[in-house]
Amino acid sequence: MQVIEGGVTAAKGFEAAATAAKIKYQDRTDMALIYSVKPCKTAGTFTTNIVQAAPVKWDKEIVRSGQKSQAVIVNSGIANACTGEEGISYCRETAREAASALGIDEKGVLVGSTGVIGMQLPIDRIKAGVQALAKEKKADAESGSEAAEAIMTTDTVKKEAAVTFEIGGKTVTIGGMSKGSGMIHPNMCTMLAFITTDAKISKKALQAALSSDVEDTYNMISVDGDTSTNDTVLLLANGMADNKKIRIGTPEFEKFKEALHYVNETLAKKMAGDGEGATALFEAKIIGAGTKNQAKILAKSIVCSNLTKAAIAGHDANWGRILCAMGYSGAEFDPEKVDLYFESAAGKLKIIENGTAVDYSEEKATEILSQPEVTAIADIKEGGETASAWGCDLTHEYISINADYRS
Incomplete structure (x- = not known):
């Protein structure tokens, strides 16, 4: 597998575009198009929130029907939820x-929306935006990057990733883009992710690969504990790599899953690190767990702890908050066996051993916790399983952003 530059246009046959439709924002692009020159098999995962936005309901029906798709239309600013x-x-x-402008089957046009809940879309502006997108679509990396920027809301950076790998002498590419900054919590978050691939793969294998990988990537991030109404991950495969068809249970399927995991994990971590008001990506890693599920529950509990997130914001090695979060997670473990470390580009430092503080340097701990990427590693000494979850620090800016989000 090779990491490459690019996003949704990295794979063969995919084009993208962005435009300023002035749906809510008046000073930036706010609509994006992803287009494939050939119809795509589709897979998707969606929010677990009972309150589901119209685009979620629309896309779920298309994905589950088996209908092939050639286009995704996404808008930012208004969520089209509770409408x-x-x-x-x-x-x-x-x-x-979109079907009219692009000359494709309307039954397979996927849609995505993100932004304020409860407002109706200005459909005339949406339609005008679709026409503009159809005229501007291109296959170059810049167009893919512009599309990634157009779907941002409170995000501060665009989020893209792409990789290539070989199957039977054919080069296969997977690329993607995502958005997400607030209302982010495990079991899907206020996030949209769109993944494209030129792999030739069965629909069953496509959905299986996505569904399983979401559990270890997007479902392992949290910014603020709120699960959104609009969360959507879509994976489109047009088969243009012309490889031997990938099926479940084959070595080729494992290679596909590995590449997909890299793209999804990269996008997930970018969302966690770009949490509203955040100054640091915070990773919680559990090692020495007896089961994978035990490790995941403990890691999630740590990154979801507001007290721990505030301590990271203050560069304070307040390890008691981490042990406390593990204790109320619901997972069983022996707190008197736990070793805890903080790690970043500034080094690695043991903080507690067998549940008790060691004689560590507060100054060194502060230096480690002052980096833009910080990891807490907890060894619970029960087995060989590990899991990581990702979040961010909690700052005053988070409140400032969300106190007047609608205005």
């Missing part, structure tokens, strides 16, 4: 407009 039948009708109108 009733009118919201669904706007998904339908968007699909029809």
Whole structure:
């Protein structure tokens, strides 16, 4: 596997575009298009929130029907959530407009929205945006990058990733883009992720690879404990790499999953590190666990702890908060066996051994915790399983952003 530059246009046959439709924002692009020159098999995972936005309902029906897709239309600024039948009708109108502008089947047009809940989309602006996107779509990396920027809301950076790998002498590419900064929590978050690949793969294998990998990537991040109404991950495969078809249970399937995991984990970590108001990506890593599930529960509990996140913001080695978060996680472990370390580019430092503080340097701990990427490693000494979860520090800026989000 080789990491390459690019995003949703990295794979063969995919094009993208961005435009300023002025849906909510008046000074930036706010609509994006992903287009494939050939129809794609699709896979998807969606929010676990009972309150689901119109685009989530629309896309779930397309993915589950087996209908192939050639386009995804995404807008930022307004979420099209809690908008009733009118919201669904706007998904339908968007699909029809895209089908007309692109010359494709409207039954397979996927849509995505992110932004303020409860507002209706200005459908005339959406339609005009679709027409503009259809005219501007290109296969170059810059167009993919512009699309990634157009779907941002409170994000401060665009998020892209891409890799290539070989199957039977054919080069296969997977690329993607995502957005997410606030309302981020395990079991899908306020996040949109769009992954494209030119792999020839069965739909069953495509969905299986995505569904399993989401559990170890997007479902292992948290910014603020809120699970959104709009969370969507879509994976489109157009088969243009012309490799031997990938099926479940084959070595080729394992290679595909490895590459997909890299893209998904990279995008997930970028979202966690770009949490609203954040100054640091915070990783919690559990090692020595008896089971994978035990490790995941403990790691998630640490990154979800507001007290721990505040301590990271203050560069304070307040290890008691981490042990406390592990204790209320619901996972069984012996706190008197736990070793805890802090690690970053500034070094690695043991903080506790067998549940008790060691004689460590507070100055060194502060230096380690002052880096833009910080890891807490907890060894619970029960076995050989590990798991990581990702979040960010909690700052005053988070409140400032969310106190006036609608305005």
